[in-house]
Amino acid sequence: MNWTGLVLIICCLVAVFAVWKEFMRARKANLILRVVASLVAVASLACITIPLTYIRDASAIDDHDPVLLTTGFTPDSLKNYKNSKLFTADRTIAKAYPKAKLIRLDELKADSPAIAKLNVFGYGLNKDELTELGNIPVSFHSSPHPGGFTAVNWNQNLNANETLSVQGEYRNTHSGPVKLVLTGLNTQLDTITISAGAKADFELNTIPKNAGRWFYSC
Secondary structure, rough: OOHHHHHHHHHHHHHHHHHHHHOOOOOOOOHHHHHHHHHHHHHHHHHHHOOOOOOOOOOOOOOOOOEEOOOOOOOHOOOOOOOOEEOOHHHHHHOOOOOOOOHOOOOOOOHHHOOEEOOOOOOOOHHHHHOOOOOOOEEEOOOOOOOOEEEEOOOOOOOEEEEEEEEEEOOOOOOOOOOEEEEOOOOEEEEEEOOOOOOOEEEEEEOOOOOOOOOOEE
């Protein structure tokens, strides 16, 4: 039998004895009050003797570790971190979300002994930014990547008869294929199809027929 069970049994016996003694007294004045006082005294003794403990669900989130907001985070993702300090190194985020304190990443590194874990929300940090954090443990809460063009580039200056090459990366988040079309002067010049749910590199080419400035779209 553990200590708590032993104390409860003894306290119950003492409580029964105390109540019995009150009922056996010749004078019955204020009997109810005396019985209540006896039970309160026994309960107080039990509370002093039994160590106070509680059981916590380890899966429940009550995280007070600081939160770093990066591009792509959503306010709804912070619902379980209402008591956490919010930081960001992005001025745009700080302006749109005033709850987040604008800092430099190396400032967190200076406070690293006091940080058990840093929760990073959004699209995260690049390699150089992670280096600025030093040895701070990081827990990354990734946001879903956006669909559409994630990178694009083209040759800015062309000589006569040179090929205009538009290259980049496209993420198709739709349930069906997406066709990318390079157009100019209301004419379809080149196309490529991106499969459903795929992230793929693409290249669209054309040779401009005339010199000068022209507008192309994709």
